[in-house]
Amino acid sequence: MVPFVFSTHFCVEADPSSIVLSVRDVALRRVWTATKRARFLPRGVSRLVNRAARASRPMIVTSDRFVVTPLEEGQTYQRMLDVWTHREDLSASETYRNIWNTLTRTGRYQHKRYEITDPAEIPQLIATCYLDLLESMSRDGYCADRTSALATGGLGRAIVWQDGSLVHENGATHRLAAAKIVGLRHGFPFRIVGVHEDWLRANGVGERPSKEAVRRAVGLSRSVLCVDPDRVDEDSMGVQ
Known part of the structure; x- marks a missing residue:
């Protein structure tokens, strides 16, 4: 063919x-x-190479x-499922524990563009990056205009x-x-x-x-x- x-x-x-x-x-x-890995390449050039x-x-x-x-x-699916399963008590989730462990070890945790340095911020990060999307999908289905x-x-x-x-x-x-x-x-x-x-x-x-x-x-x-x-x-x- x-x-x-x-x-x-x-x-x-x-x-x-x-x-x-x-x-x-x-x-x-x-x-x-x-x-x-080619850190000397400008981001725009990297994008053009990948598009080509x-x-x-x-x-x-x-x-x-x-x-x-x-x-x-996949890690994304497993993490989303973990958050959804423990949505009534996020502190009981493995995701919460993993973020806590990273924070205590390195002093910071980052998911995409969301970065925290205080353990008190963990619930908000989980809600923003995972739970809000799950609840929206459950309530409204796929919304093309829902962006972050x-x-x-x-x-x-x-x-x-x-x-x-x-x-x-x-x-x-x-x-x-x-x-x-x-x-x-x-x-x-x-x-x-x-x-x-x-x-x-x-x-x-x-x-x-x-x-x-x-x-x-x-x-x-x-x-x-x-x-x-x-x-x-x-x-x-x-x-x-």
Whole structure:
């Protein structure tokens, strides 16, 4: 099958409860790690390098360059679940204890852009970075306009895997974890950044697929509720 790259990637509305796997693109990860270590590079240059690396990846993918892990084994999911389970008494959570231990050992704790130096600030950090999102997702579902100056935000990226399932690559990891934990089953948006060639073959997509044929195959994924061709993001090659 001939690989190709979309000039823009398209979005879908998905059932987050059906997404059980996370994939990591080994090649993209190496580029991202290299730019992180190259401290002399300006941040803007690092972003351009990562965008170029992502843009060079074909839309049609194979399993070779990906590492697959269960989504629920990820640190973000485990931490969100821990907070949700102990929401009535956050001090009983493992997350609280881990933050406390780090504070007492180093004098500071940072999650993304939120930094604290006083143990009395731990409940507020947990509420701001985890619990508020979980409660909002449980109450209101996915809200596209819900953003935070303390987090990276962004839209999640996903790949239609070889069995037709939707797998999470990166982006919006906290939102996806929250949606799964509170039982949301609809209305979660993803940018589709790859489709496995085995899924295309299984659905009769030929050697030189059109964008329309790929979209139709994506729409047959059991995780996808709606393919929305109007929600195209021109800046679809964001930093990993």
